[in-house]
Amino acid sequence: MKRLQSLCVSALAVLTLAGCERPPVDSVQRGYRGTGMEQVYNPRTLAEQAALNTPPEELPPASPDGPKAGQVYQNVKVLGNQSVGEFARTMVAMTNWVAPKQGCVHCHNAQNFADDSLYTKVVARRMLQMTQKINTDYKNHVGATGVTCYTCHRGQNVPNETWFKPLLPKGANSFAGDKAGQNQPAMTVGLSSLPLDPFTPFLLEAQDIRVQGDTALPAGNRHSIKQAEWTYGLMVHMSSALGVNCSQCHNTRSFGDWNNSSPPRLTAWHGIRMARELNNEFMLPLTDSFPAHRLGPGGDVAKLNCATCHQGAHKPLYGATMAMSHPELLTKSLEAGLPAAAASATTTGALTTDDLKTLSLLPASTAQPKVKVAASN
Numbered sequence: 134m135k136r137l138q139s140l141c142v143s144a145l146a147v148l149t150l151a152g153c154e155r156p157p158v159d160s161v162q163r164g165y166r167g168t169g170m171e172q173v174y175n176p177r178t179l180a181e182q183a184a185l186n187t188p189p190e191e192l193p194p195a196s197p198d199g200p201k202a203g204q205v206y207q208n209v210k211v212l213g214n215q216s217v218g219e220f221a222r223t224m225v226a227m228t229n230w231v232a233p234k235q236g237c238v239h240c241h242n243a244q245n246f247a248d249d250s251l252y253t254k255v256v257a258r259r260m261l262q263m264t265q266k267i268n269t270d271y272k273n274h275v276g277a278t279g280v281t282c283y284t285c286h287r288g289q290n291v292p293n294e295t296w297f298k299p300l301l302p303k304g305a306n307s308f309a310g311d312k313a314g315q316n317q318p319a320m321t322v323g324l325s326s327l328p329l330d331p332f333t334p335f336l337l338e339a340q341d342i343r344v345q346g347d348t349a350l351p352a353g354n355r356h357s358i359k360q361a362e363w364t365y366g367l368m369v370h371m372s373s374a375l376g377v378n379c380s381q382c383h384n385t386r387s388f389g390d391w392n393n394s395s396p397p398r399l400t401a402w403h404g405i406r407m408a409r410e411l412n413n414e415f416m417l418p419l420t421d422s423f424p425a426h427r428l429g430p431g432g433d434v435a436k437l438n439c440a441t442c443h444q445g446a447h448k449p450l451y452g453a454t455m456a457m458s459h460p461e462l463l464t465k466s467l468e469a470g471l472p473a474a475a476a477s478a479t480t481t482g483a484l485t486t487d488d489l490k491t492l493s494l495l496p497a498s499t500a501q502p503k504v505k506v507a508a509s510n
Contacts, residue, residue, distance in 0.1 A: 279456025297429025331366030
C-alpha cells in the first residue's frame with residue numbers, strides 16, 4: 134500500500150513539474166532595483182526562435198543614376214521617384230519578402246505590368262505606403278530600426294499573425310446579459326476566460342484602456358470590471374506577442390504609475406495608437422479590394438496587432454535594421470497628381486480624452502508624441 138502511495142505521489146509530482154520550465158533560465162533586470170521587474174528567458178526557446186527572426190540577405194545597392202521609374206514605366210504611383218535600377222531592386226526585394234514562390238505574377242499581370250486588375254497589386258501599393266508611414270510618423274515606436282514588408286510577411290503572401298472580428302455565438306447577448314466573449318477560451322487571450330476579442334476596443338476603436346483608479350470608490354473611477362477584463366485581455370496578447378511578461382513595461386506594485394514604469398511602456402503606448410491608425414487608415418478601406426476567401430467569417434478584412442510584426446520577439450527580427458538598406462521605405466512617396474504640400478502633411482493621429490490624461494501623468498523628461506488634439510472623441 135505504501136509503495137502504491139509513493140508511486141502516486143511521484144506521478145503527481147511529475148505531472149506538476151511538467152508545466153514548469155526546465156532550468157537553466159536567464160533573467161534580465163528591466164526596472165529599478167528591488168522592484169522585481171525582471172524578464173525571465175529560456176535559452177532553449179530563444180534558440181528555437183532565432184531561425185524565425187533571421188533576416189534574409191540584402192540585395193546589392195542599385196545606382197541612383199539614370200531615368201526615373203515614373204518616366205519609363207506606366208502607372209507607377211508610389212516609387213516613381215526611384216531610378217529604374219533602384220525600382221527594379223525594390224521590386225525584387227518585395228518578391229523575395231512576400232511571394233518568393235509565385236514571383237512577379239503574384240501582383241502583376243505578366244502581359245501588362247501596368248494593369249491593376251489583380252487585387253494583390255492594389256493591396257501591395259497601399260502596404261508600401263503604410264510601411265512608409267510607419268517609418269516616418271511612428272519613429273517613437275519603431276525607432277531607427279524601421280520596418281519592411283519582411284517584418285510581417287517573412288516570405289509568405291499573408292502574415293502569420295492577423296485578426297478578424299469573431300462571430301458572436303447565438304444567444305451571446307440575451308436577457309441574461311452580455312457575455313462579452315468571455316468563457317470561450319481563445320489563443321488571443323492565452324486560453325483564459327477573458328473577452329476573446331481584446332483588439333476591437335483598442336486597436337480598431339479608441340476605448341479607454343486605463344481602468345485602474347487613483348481615487349477611492351465611489352468617487353472618481355467609473356470603469357467597470359468588464360472594462361478591466363478587456364484591458365487585461367490586450368495585455369495578455371501583448372505579453373505573448375513580444376515573448377515577455379508584465380514587468381517588461383510595468384512596475385507590478387503600481388501598474389498605472391508612469392514614474393515607476395520602464396521605457397518600453399512608452400514605446401508600447403505609441404504602438405497601440407499606431408496599430409489603431411493603420412487598421413483604420415489602410416486596412417479597413419481595402420475591404421472591398423479583397424476577394425471573399427480573404428475576408429473573415431463576418432466579412433471584415435484582416436487587421437494587424439502586436440504579433441503581426443513581433444511574432445514572439447521583444448523586437449521584430451531581434452532589431453535587425455533591414456529598412457536602413459531601403460531608403461525608399463523611410464520617406465513618403467508623392468502620389469501622382471498630389472500636391473507636395475498635401476503629401477507632406479502628416480500626423481500621428483488625434484488624441485482621445487484618455488490619451489490626454491495619460492500624457493498629463495508622464496514624467497516631464499519623457500518624450501511625448503507629436504499629435505493633434507481631436508475636437509471630440
